[in-house]
Amino acid sequence: MSKVILGGGISGLSAAFYLRKKFPLLSITLLEASNRNGGWIKSEKHDGYIFEQGPRTIRPHGNKAINTLDLIEDIGLTNEVEYLPKNHPAALNRMVYVDGVLHKLPSSFSSLLTKNPPFTKPLVQYLIKEFRQTSKTVHDESIYDFVKRRFGSEIADYAISPLICGICAGDAKRISVKFLLENLFYDEQKYGSITKGFIKNIFKKQPQPVILNTLARRAKSEKWNVFFFKDGLEVFPKRLEKVNKENNVDIRVNQSCTSIELNPTKVTLHMDSNNKVETRHLIATISAKKLSELIIGHADLTKLLSSIPFVTVCVINLHYKTELLKQEAFGFLIPPKENLPILGVIFDSCCFPCEGCTNLTVMMGGHWFKTFFGENPTDEHLLDVALKQLEDILKIKDKPNSFKINVLKNCIPQYIVGHNETVDKIHKYVEDNKLPLNLCGTSYNGVGINDAVYSAKTMVDKLQN
Ligand SMILES: Cc1cc2nc3c(=O)[nH]c(=O)nc-3n(C[C@H](O)[C@H](O)[C@H](O)COP(=O)(O)OP(=O)(O)OC[C@H]3O[C@@H](n4cnc5c(N)ncnc54)[C@H](O)[C@@H]3O)c2cc1C
Structure with a gap:
């Protein structure tokens, strides 16, 4: 058959x-x-750099990732894989742009105890609030409403909303909590709070560990944060x-x-x-x-x-023949509350080094594509918007030596x-x-x-x- x-x-x-x-x-x-x-x-290879016009990195954690690593090994691509370790600056430094300032998001246990703007309290205080918060029985709700209800609006606005922009170019106020936080959602429904659920789960019998193949074992022992392919993801x-x-x-x-x-x-x-x-x-x-x-x-x-529903994303790859970045980071995301016409910027040359040059990718549109750009914006307009934002936020005034503009129509489903x-x-x-x-x-x-x-x-x- x-x-x-x-x-x-x-x-x-x-x-x-x-x-x-x-x-x-x-x-x-x-x-x-x-x-x-x-x-x-889709990866466009140039002399010394790659323009990734869609995805660029893959996460190595969890059973689904182990399955991908199995497949990569099965098709003989093991030697093409490269990775960022968890202690790489691009893995540690993820930023949000709030009120005209780039803020590094907390990435260590100690940062739970100190105040890190744009948050007005140490993160541990949001956890205490969550622990004390009464629970509510719901079948499903938006990830924004769930996080706001449990942790307050600062976490919903400055942590979850930009994260949803980064993952699916979507509006956290519409996306189901089950898209990203299904386990935490069920912990609240079952135990009355996420923190209580977390504590109870520590004492639960852990599932049998999955037998790992070579690449998945390496990912674990070398502490990969994300992985990619040296000649671009398209390989x-x-x-x-x-x-x-x-x-x-x-x-x-x-x-x-x-x-x-x-x-x-x-x-x-x-x-x-x-x-x-x-x-x-x-x-x-x-x-x-x-x-x-x-x-x-x-x-x-x-x-x-x-x-x-699906959203359209504009991806603009930029290459400069000089070193322009002041921060070593994965890049930054912009909370929708800021009402700016870009979703965020990836610092490609920090993740995948490029001698003496700078590569950036500006992501724009998503849920807000029509609001900011209408039905059929010209490439010229999209590029102007991206460069203006780079000038305002990163103070980059230079014109790129090469660039690529792609409008990916209806490219990401919205759960x-x-x-x-x-x-x-x-x-x-x-x-x-x-x-x-x-x-x-x-x-x-x-x-x-x-x-x-x-x-x-x-x-x-x-x-x-
Ligand atoms: C901008 C962007 C950034 C992303 N970044 C990441 C990332 O960093 N990491 C990550 O893990 N994921 C990322 N993703 C998601 C990732 O790209 C997708 O999960 C993945 O590529 C989806 O693959 P697919 O085969 O399911 O769908 P598609 O890639 O959409 O493939 C479907 C294929 O079907 C073909 N087709 C459509 N209609 C027809 C028809 N009528 N007849 C015949 N063929 C048809 C299309 O031409 C296409 O080739 C990103 C996505 C986008 C858009």
């Missing part, structure tokens, strides 16, 4: 890899709309593509699907070339939004898929309040209607690369044939 995978991003390429591993004789076809695989992962999807091709996966680019007919016994994909591709089983790794626009005749499913229920309903619809369809990718259970790879792995693990 053949399977078709729609989408050649990291989710689709991982799905193909796991499928081939599980079913050596299966006919697998992967269809990708653009002229390259990799999706949002990851490129190598997966190569391995899949060697393993007889039929990978076709320039194959844009324009509509999908889904029946219990057959799936028909109509392509923009007027061709049809028929299969007994479809694995859709494209975004829920795009999928909702393709499916014919399942109005309830379409409605559920399209109810997951708004009620997201988990929406995803459950989507899976239930597919099951109840016995549709030969599996979904993976970042629209459902996590927005990062580790989530994408893990979604492919768990989806394939569950397949019977």
Whole structure:
């Protein structure tokens, strides 16, 4: 029986890899709309520096990360991996810009006991407040409301809101608490407070440690903070593509699907070339939004898929032939309360050194893209805004020696309040209607690369044939 995978991003390429591993004789076809695989992962290599136009680093912690490291090892990329240790300045120094000043966020135990602006009290006092706070039974709420209720508005405004901008370019006032703080949310519901839950959990029996492969063992012993690839993140999807091709996966680019007919016994994909591709089983790794626009005749499913919102992010990579940064840091984020037209700036040349030069990435838009830039801003306007903010905040007046502007349309899903229920309903619809369809990718259970790879792995693990 053949399977078709729609989408050649990291989710689709991982799905193909796991499928081939599980079913050596299966006919697998992967269809990708653009002229390259990799999706949002795109690295442009220049002489001495790389412009990462989408993601740049991967987190090495947790089971999903261990799974990614397993895959990296399996496809022979171990020697390409580089990392930032936990004691690197870029790992220790993460900043927020509040009231015209860059503030370093607390990163050590001792900083819990001292007052660190923009917070007006030592962090330990917010923890005491949380411990004493009465609990409230709720099914779901925004991460902003949850943190404000438990710790107060300063933590919600200056720690959580910029963090949500950094992770999903979203508004913490809309994003579900379960997106990032699910365990803390359930601790409050179960124990009455997060701090009480934390103390109780210390005495709980710890789960059996997972057996680690070489890379995951190294990540632990060398205390990695984040990892990346020395030639850019795109080597990851490129190598997966190569391995899949060697393993007889039929990978076709320039194959844009324009509509999908889904029946219990057959799936028909109509392509923009007027061709049809028929299969007994479809694995859709494209975004829920795009999928909702393709499916014919399942109005309830379409409605559920399209109810997951997406935001557009503008990524501006800048290269200067001089050293301009005064701080050694990962970069800074801007709390939405500041009402500025950028989300934050990554100090690439601090994370990935570049002799005598400076590389920066300015992230703009996200939830606020239309508010600040309208429907179709020109590249010139976007660049002007970015450079003006760099001048105001970092006092950088120089013009970049080279730059790249990319507007990534609808690139990050927003897990708004009620997201988990929406995803459950989507899976239930597919099951109840016995549709030969599996979904993976970042629209459902996590927005990062580790989530994408893990979604492919768990989806394939569950397949019977
Ligand atoms: C600006 C930015 C920064 C990020 N930074 C990080 C980071 O530092 N670390 C991290 O872990 N994650 C980061 N992420 C998230 C990460 O990029 C995603 O988790 C990951 O790339 C998603 O991969 P995917 O395969 O699920 O989806 P995609 O990359 O969207 O791939 C889907 C593919 O499907 C194709 N497709 C779409 N429609 C059709 C169609 N009709 N027919 C055929 N093919 C179609 C598309 O062309 C695309 O290639 C970032 C994302 C963005 C946008």
